[in-house]
Each structure stands twice: as C-alpha cells, then as structure tokens.
Amino acid sequence: MPQMKASRGAASAFQQVQRQARTLLIKLRKDIRAKESILNKLKEEEARLDSLIGRGSGAAKAISSGPRGRVNWRAVLLALPKQFKAADVREVRGLKGKRPSEIFAAITRWIDAGAARRKARGVYERV
Numbered sequence: 338m339p340q341m342k343a344s345r346g347a348a349s350a351f352q353q354v355q356r357q358a359r360t361l362l363i364k365l366r367k368d369i370r371a372k373e374s375i376l377n378k379l380k381e382e383e384a385r386l387d388s389l390i391g392r393g394s395g396a397a398k399a400i401s402s403g404p405r406g407r408v409n410w411r412a413v414l415l416a417l418p419k420q421f422k423a424a425d426v427r428e429v430r431g432l433k434g435k436r437p438s439e440i441f442a443a444i445t446r447w448i449d450a451g452a453a454r455r456k457a458r459g460v461y462e463r464v
Contacts, residue, residue: 342433408435408443417463421460426444
C-alpha cells in the first residue's frame with residue numbers, strides 16, 4: 338500500500354506543476370497581447386510620421402493594416418533599389434518572416450509581368 342500513496346503524491350505534485358504552468362502560460366499570453374497592442378500603435382504612429390514627411394508610399398505601405406494582411410508586392414517592388422537581390426526584398430518592412438518560396442514567387446511574377454528582369458544569377462533589375 339505505501340507504493341500507492343507515493344504514486345498519488347507524485348501525481349498530485351505533477352498536477353500542481355501543471356496548474357502553475359497553465360497559470361504562467363495564461364499570464365504570458367496576456368503580456369504578449371499587451372505588447373503586440375503597443376507595437377501596433379507604434380507602427381501606426383510610424384506610418385503617420387512617414388506620410389507626414391512624404392514617405393507614405395513604398396516600404397511603409399508594403400503590408401496592409403492587419404498583422405497578417407496581404408502584401409502589396411507592387412509597393413514592395415517600388416521600395417527596392419534599381420538592382421536588387423532576394424535578400425533586399427526580405428529587408429522591406431513586413432517581409433522578414435516570409436518564406437524564400439514566397440519571395441521568389443513574387444520575383445518570378447514581376448519578371449513574367451515585365452516589371453523586373455534577371456540580370457545575373459541572383460541579381461534582378463526593375464524595369
């Protein structure tokens with residue numbers, strides 16, 4: 338019988354740890370939401386200031402207002418230098434987390450549309 342009590346005690350300790358982990362996870366998620374809210378407000382303020390100084394087009398409008406909005410790839414292309422690499426595309430605000438396949442798909446669409454052309458391996462040029 339003593340073995341049963343030991344396993345119950347272990348289960349109880351494990352349940353306590355689980356409860357503490359749940360509580361911490363809830364608090365952490367709340368903190369993340371609060372910080373994301375602050376970050377969104379700062380991004381909105383940055384966009385307003387960009388438009389105030391006349392930089393309203395280009396990189397500032399590369400993504401839509403939502404956190405996971407659609408990317409305006411034409412605005413991204415306009416924000417790039419005349420000659421660019423795929424790494425330069427990733428530097429545009431809002432595209433840091435994009436997969437390489439998405440970036441190369443956009444470059445391919447630009448080439449097909451005649452908006453860009455391939456100069457050398459890995460080097461592209463706006464037309």
